[in-house]
Amino acid sequence: MGQAFTISLPSAESAIALAGTQEENLKQIARLTGAGLVLRGQDLMVSGTESQVQQVSKLVRSLEPYWSQGKTITSVDVLTARHALDTRREDELQGLQRDVLARTRRGEDVRAKTFRQRQYIQAIRDHDLTFCIGPAGTGKTYLAAVLAVQALLAGEYERLILTRPAVEAGERLGFLPGDLQQKIDPYLRPLYDALYELVEPEKISSLMERGIIEVAPLAYMRGRTLSHAFVILDEAQNTTPAQMKMALTRLGFRSRMVVTGDVTQTDLPSHQESGLGIALKILQKVEGIAICQLTKADVVRHPLVQRIVAAYENHDV
Structure with missing residues (x-):
């Protein structure tokens, strides 16, 4: 037997936050629960079976820490909340929602969006060496950079070193214009992007000039011992x-x-085995090393990215 239920939200900002861009969140909640959802002003009208209406009520209530403050709610937030309800992890969900890692220069909260992301953050905090494997958009590099910048600014480390292999450049590096730094910068751009989200560009320039932040290709690391440093090796599959x-x-x-x-x-090259794959096999049982696996469910970019990752995975099966 059908039921109708109205959830009254406290403000227009709350209603906008819950609904999401073009009401994407409401459409997603409707798909997840099978209920009908209509937002009129600050009133969310829910229709469906008793079970469907209850599911919506619980899901909306579990997202209250976000919408009550007018904070952006993403599709991943909705999925994580639903997963928490299905697996009776409401307490863990509240901890995830409360644990703000940092704030960007735009004033946005940075926090783990999924349980696996939270486990990854905890692994970094608890281990001297952490591997994180996962598809694009899962926050692997970004979350590590957030923790690294925080630790650096708190004086826990003397240097922050961000590095990745410039394998894509290959022999073509010499044909690019500019000095060596200008030649390699395009390959290190994602690392710079994460820094600029958190620290003023002028401050980054000053820190780099003083050698406190170093962004360099992996080849620069040969022969060095990196003491008192927080090191992020990105794109390690290359x-x-x-x-x-x-x-x-x-x-x-x-x-x-x-x-x-x-x-x-x-x-x-197709004949070359990845050092990352071999390292994971060799080091999986070594004490003091954490290995984290993120999946397409942890993609926190545009919802379309999640669907693209899933489509490619299905195609490769």
Whole structure:
């Protein structure tokens, strides 16, 4: 037997936050529960069976920490809340919603969006070496950069080193215009982007000039011992086994390293085995090392990215 129920939201800002852009969140809640949802002003009218109406009520209530403050709610937030309700992890969900890692320069909260992302953050905090494997958009590099910048500014480390192999450049590097730094900058752009979200550009320039923040290709790490440093090795699937071993053995005293990559997206020649894949096999049982796996369910970019990742995974099966 059908039921109708109205949820009155406290403000127009709350209603807008819950609904999402073009009411995407309401459409998603309707798909997840099977209920009918209509937003009129600040009133959300819900129709469906008793079970469907209850599901919507619980889901909306579980998202209250976001919409009550007019904060943006994403499709991942909705899915995480639904997963928490299905698996009776409401307490864990509240902890995830409360745990704000940082605020961007635009004043937006940075927090884990999924349970696996939260486990990844905890792994970085608890281990000197953490591997994180997952597709594009899962926040692998961004979350590590957030924690690294925080630790650097808090004085926990003397240097922040962001590195990735410039394998895509190959022999073509010499044909690019500019000096060496200008030649390699395009390959390090994603690392710069994460920094600029959190720190004023002028401050980054000052920190880089003083050598406190270093953004460099992996080849620059050879022969060095990285002590008192927070090191992020990005796009690690493009390392050779020798490069990976070299990078891991750079770790010095009072240092922390996070290695991120997507083993399905290597740019190495077809005959070359990825150093990341080999490292995961060799090191999976070594004490003191954390290995985290993120999936398409942890993609926090535009909802379309999640569907693109899923479509490619299905095609490869």
